[in-house]
Amino acid sequence: MCYKNSKYTYSIAFVGSLIEIIQIRILIKKHSKVINFSSISVDINTYVGIDEAGRGPLAGSVIAAAVVLGDTLSWDEVQDSKKLSPAKREKLSNLIKEHALSWSIGQCNACEIDRYNIFNASLLAMQRAFDGLDTQIELVLVDGKFSPELSVESYAVIKGDQHVPAIGAASIIAKVTRDAEMINLDKSFPQYGFAQHKGYPTAQHLAALKQYGACQYHRRSFKPVAEVI
Numbered sequence: 311m312c313y314k315n316s317k318y319t320y321s322i323a324f325v326g327s328l329i330e331i332i333q334i335r336i337l338i339k340k341h342s343k344v345i346n347f348s349s350i351s352v353d354i355n356t357y358v359g360i361d362e363a364g365r366g367p368l369a370g371s372v373i374a375a376a377v378v379l380g381d382t383l384s385w386d387e388v389q390d391s392k393k394l395s396p397a398k399r400e401k402l403s404n405l406i407k408e409h410a411l412s413w414s415i416g417q418c419n420a421c422e423i424d425r426y427n428i429f430n431a432s433l434l435a436m437q438r439a440f441d442g443l444d445t446q447i448e449l450v451l452v453d454g455k456f457s458p459e460l461s462v463e464s465y466a467v468i469k470g471d472q473h474v475p476a477i478g479a480a481s482i483i484a485k486v487t488r489d490a491e492m493i494n495l496d497k498s499f500p501q502y503g504f505a506q507h508k509g510y511p512t513a514q515h516l517a518a519l520k521q522y523g524a525c526q527y528h529r530r531s532f533k534p535v536a537e538v539i
Contacts, residue, residue: 339459340433344466345451347473352449355380355411359476360439361453362432363391363484367509368519368535369502369528370492371417372428374435375483378445379476380411388478390471391485403486406479413479414442415487424531433458439480453477499525 355378362374379385388406391399407413416438418431426434437458440450450457450464453471457464470477489508496505502518502525509515511534519528519538528535 340456341459341464342456342466343464344455344468347451347467347470354385354475356447357449357451357476358440358443358447359451359453359470359474359478359480360436360457361471361477361481361484362435363481363488364509365428365432366511367492367529368511368515368532369420369504369509369525370488370495371419372423372432372435373415373417373484373488373491374432374439375413375415375480375487376436376439376443376450377406377413377476377479377483378411378443378447379406379479380409382409382411385475385479388475388482390478391481392471394482396489399482399486399489402479402482406483410479412443412445412447413483414439414444415483416440416442420527420529423529427531428529451477453481495527499527 358376358378360374360376362372364370364372383405387402394402416435418426418435422434423431433456436452437460440460448462450460450462451467451470451474452458452464453467455466455468457466467474467477471481472478492504492508496503501522503514507515516534519534523538524530524535530536530539
């Protein structure tokens, strides 16, 4: 159904969708208060670390994790997930889930990424991860240059996954969770090789896109995918 006048045709569905997108983008508030972790003293039991995985791939969700490590174990092995082997990440992810005071996962799927853009979707996934925690914490540290606005005090920490134990832990859980998602997708869509490249724009993935086109889990707002639709 459309409204018409002498110059324009307005689709109700389109306008409604546009309003929803604008509302969500307004709700996804952020700030750029950056803190140097080495300059503060904070108890490992009293803060949340948040990180995400999956901003760069052409397919799948962007997944964030929020972790309150606590002093239940020595976390010396926890570091940036990108510096760990898949087997080591898997081992540490299980250890963190078992012994951390609290942890939670949040995500935005490919449709949400296309709708809100990958930056906003990443912030929304972080908000969802924080909201899923079952522990009351008054300080949140987020990897990167920006933090979502949350109900408690939060700061961004540049290269936080390398310097803040709880952020490193969050990066590990997020990465392992996302890799598992892509391996599972590979079972339904083996032609793309998701299990190998996890959705990133490798030569193998780009060639598969040209040969088979995009599936429903591809991010249509990303240029290499848009080019084959």
